[in-house]
Amino acid sequence: MEVRQSKHAANASTAGPPRHSVHDAANGHFRAMTLYAEDPDCVKAARDMVGSYLRTWGIAYAVDDAQLITSELVGNVVHHAIPDDCLAAPGAGRRIDVWLMNWPGLLAIGVSDEDSSPPDLPGGEFISPDLAGDFVEALLPDRGRGLLIIQRLADALWWSPGLNGGGKTVWARLDLDRLWAENSA
Ligand SMILES: Nc1ncnc2c1ncn2[C@@H]1O[C@H](COP(=O)(O)OP(=O)(O)OP(=O)(O)O)[C@@H](O)[C@H]1O
Numbered sequence: 001m002e003v004r005q006s007k008h009a010a011n012a013s014t015a016g017p018p019r020h021s022v023h024d025a026a027n028g029h030f031r032a033m034t035l036y037a038e039d040p041d042c043v044k045a046a047r048d049m050v051g052s053y054l055r056t057w058g059i060a061y062a063v064d065d066a067q068l069i070t071s072e073l074v075g076n077v078v079h080h081a082i083p084d085d086c087l088a089a090p091g092a093g094r095r096i097d098v099w100l101m102n103w104p105g106l107l108a109i110g111v112s113d114e115d116s117s118p119p120d121l122p123g124g125e126f127i128s129p130d131l132a133g134d135f136v137e138a139l140l141p142d143r144g145r146g147l148l149i150i151q152r153l154a155d156a157l158w159w160s161p162g163l164n165g166g167g168k169t170v171w172a173r174l175d176l177d178r179l180w181a182e183n184s185a
Pocket residue numbers: 072076077079080081082113115117118119120121142143144145146147148170
């Protein structure tokens with residue numbers, strides 16, 4: 001009991017501006033879901049979870065973009081992630097964690113896997129639409145579109161190394177004020 005009281009006192013006396021935690025329902029929301037790449041419905045499960053929570057949180061206008069981003073990120077784990085030796089367990093499925101964080105005006109979607117090799121993030125515009133003329137579809141690659149689509153939909157796309165000595169998380173950020181304005185236009 002004494003320990004609890006002293007921890008509480010230490011937290012309460014922390015100097016500086018108030019910190020807004022995503023775990024505080026007044027400031028934001030946080031959800032995490034664990035899936036396995038071997039589950040045939042793992043992409044659908046992730047999409048459903050995202051749709052369900054965003055509607056509950058009152059940001060239904062972000063559902064379409066958030067679900068597409070989640071589908072591409074989870075699909076990438078299914079197709080590309082090879083677990084690091086230190087994380088691979090014989091016979092075990094490949095673990096995927098989907099993170100949803102919602103602060104006022106902001107939604108972050110993260111998808112973690114056990115492969116520390118980074119995603120091949122798009123560098124920029126490859127072919128000018130002007131140059132492609134009427135043959136835009138013929139010039140698009142068969143693969144490598146997923147992260148490009150996310151880059152177009154999201155306000156930021158990046159990755160971070162895993163905290164447990166392996167793996168990584170690919171993140172996308174949606175600015176909700178922009179999305180709201182676009183949906184209301
Ligand atoms: N989670 C991941 N783990 C390891 N490599 C990844 C991961 N996500 C993406 N990559 C790498 O980045 C590349 C680009 O991903 P992107 O989603 O843009 O294209 P793609 O998955 O190859 O094709 P598409 O999404 O069009 O079906 C992939 O080909 C892969 O090499």
